[in-house]
Amino acid sequence: MTLDRFSIIDSTLREGEQFARARFTTAQKVAIAEALDAFGVEYIEATSPVASPQSEHDLRTLTALPLHARILTHTRCTIEDARRAVDCHVGGVNLLFGASQLLREHSHGRTVDQIIAEAITVIRFLQACDVEVRFSCEDAFRTERADLLQIFRAVDACGVQRVGIADTVGIATPREVEALVRDVRANVRCDIEFHGHNDGGCAIANAFAALETGATHLDTTVLGIGERNGITSLSGLIARLYLSAPQLVTHYRLQQLPALDRMVAEFLGIDIPFNSCITGETAFTHKAGLHTNAVLKQPTTYEALDPAIFGRERSVLIGHRLTGRHAVAQRARELGIELGGDALQSITHEIKTRADNVPLSALEVDSLLLAQNADLRRQLSDIRANA
């Protein structure tokens, strides 16, 4: 399976709006869409115009922007929703239906045959309007496999561009994703989209597993925001793909990723989570002496990703109890101070002892080094004077 034929469908403006803290203004949505477009995602999915008056206004605003990315909206599988979407000039509609036993019994009450019949009516309507159509089954991993495949075969035969597999409650493992995507791949000719929630912490791994087994379109959001704890994050997917083969993602403007995450975090009033791939504050920070010693000599020893590729910088922490003399010596050298063995030993010991109480800031470490240097100079001039 080749990995390089895929598109990113970024859903920050749809799934991301379902994040508890999200309440984007029109101007913020425009800024996010423009930044996603500049980064290079192929699709931007926005909230359905049926959701609220502002949602309709915002969708119209987005589709009027001169973007390269195709604007999609995400709607229920009804003619009314589809008509409202097309009326907002979208490039495609992502249709959604729940086909699991649970949803059929407790939500809409339709049989599989009814789902197929309604889907085909809406798909034909959208095809006549000349927009891209995707049909997705919600909660695909808790849907009877035979039902899911029957529905997908029917919509594929009807000519949809993609079927969508949604891990709505974030329960799938990469192996389960592989098995399902393989099954779907063997049953349809059209493209396959994957949308994975992160309840079990597998959203990035699952998106990658889907790609490895035949998915062509992967859903992401900036920072992974979405219902509950969200879906596959854009920076996480990019990191995962880069690690597998850099050329999979070098056509995206990778240097813009940190600013994109920062902007959305600011709109949400949150910090970028520390453990965000690439963009987390400490993603390129090295601490323990063992690590810093090697990283200062050869960064790849403890860095799988080069921060410079993503417009970030490496940092080495010194003022803590786990520090090592190589890191201390390196900082001293940056300050123009060459520390000999004993001096280095004693200053490293001093940093460790003091940091056992409270870690030292970078400024405090520098002051210590400069003071030590002043001492050394004094000792040297004393020796010279006495000689």
Ligand code: HCA
């Ligand atoms: C939701 C819907 C959805 C849709 C995904 C898709 C999900 O529950 O809000 O259209 O493929 O996770 O099932 O986001």
Ligand code: CU
């Ligand atoms: Cu979702």
